[in-house]
Amino acid sequence: MPMFKPAKQNRIFEDVVEQIQDAILSGQVKPGETLPSERELREVFKVSRGTIREALRVLEQKGLIEIKLGVGGGAIVKEASVDVLAESLDLLIRHRKVSMEHLAEFRIGVEGDIVAMAVERATPQDIEELERITKMAQSYCDKGPDYVRQFLEADMQFHLTLSRITKNPMYDAIGRIIHENILSYYKDFIERKGIKLKENCDDLARLVAAMKAKRPEEARTVLKEHITRYASIFEEKKDQ
Amino acid sequence: MPMFKPAKQNRIFEDVVEQIQDAILSGQVKPGETLPSERELREVFKVSRGTIREALRVLEQKGLIEIKLGVGGGAIVKEASVDVLAESLDLLIRHRKVSMEHLAEFRIGVEGDIVAMAVERATPQDIEELERITKMAQSYCDKGPDYVRQFLEADMQFHLTLSRITKNPMYDAIGRIIHENILSYYKDFIERKGIKLKENCDDLARLVAAMKAKRPEEARTVLKEHITRYASIFEEKKDQ
């Protein structure tokens, strides 16, 4: 059974981290509340200020607190968010040098699940939102190749909205990471290679149509084509 | 375009973090190599040792380095690992931002994709491995309720093997963090509530059979039932 941490008992600041983290997770201090100042914490824990600060850096990186400057500032307990999850996944992708092919494959799977789920959970307001974004994308599409970036932004918004419709924070986080990592690549050479704007734009419209008709499998298929079309640009690129 | 970080230009240590992180991610320093000592880094960056140390705490928490004591020790660049990812998910769960229902739903989607993919990519050796694990699980199952923990371990091994068969590092990573987080919860109260070992065991056998017959959709269905059975234990638990 893994999931134990090495019992490095040297390192006082880790003990401080643990105590403060427990206080936060157990609800003894609630989001929005401020921890005592560094100088007060120094008294409480009977350690030096440097040690306190190292502990605060760890807690900050864990996303448990954030620091505000000036009078009345200090370490404020944060609401938990998927940001840290997103950041660590991002680091993993970059550190492991995950290829675009693997990312695209992963994306097809996950976003397929997302869209199938979204079909069932979308409220009329959600559909409206998606149609609004689609219209916007359409207008950028009509304006021609100078508006590729704006189109891509709208496209990303569309997908992120789908993630949100699932009401599942896991999909919310994963959806964001996928796009953060993919979009940056796309933007680079889409301007060089061009992109078939019209087809991509039609994809969105077809997707919304499938959703309105409550046909999850059709939506999944359209999405897969959509993503594959995107990824195909990479195929061409790889040859050069 | 979102996903910018606040440009807090105060905070020198963040600049240090960024520079070292870039060096690691770009491969200028490779896993296993040691960064210069704190006292040397102090010279390089022209900052105090305390500032260097705060930067190292952040990098350590990000999972990019680990610290070794004594002569020849220092900050060693780590191999990318899913540990931080798993920890951040754990924090979200404990903060109640992600529920077991969310996780189970996510798991059904992702592992469904995994198993469908595994059907197509599994080598004869992979199938053998899965059968070996299934046999082991079966034996624990036969030994009765005292071997629930071992059965759960085997079950997890089964799923992790599936993830690996995809040969896609994204699925590998996501599969692992899901199970690392789920298993610890299950173990807790499965011993109190009991579990229908036989059905779960049969699931594995049926899954392998579907894979050998190259029927991805059947495999997907079996898997969904399997996970749903697991998750149902939580449903009961919630009422008490």
Next chain:
DNA sequence: AAATTAGAATGGTAAGACCATCAATATGAG
């Protein structure tokens, strides 16, 4: 040759000082 000891490099902690920021308050101008 093996065991022991000493040395040195390195991270861990402490204490004290000063600067930068920012909210609350006091002060001044209109």
Next chain:
DNA sequence: CTCATATTGATGGTCTTACCATTCTAATTT
């Protein structure tokens, strides 16, 4: 009186210096 401005003090950010704890290396001893 009202609004703008200046002052003040609490707080985080950084620097310096010092010493301790750990651990590898090598010299010393047995």
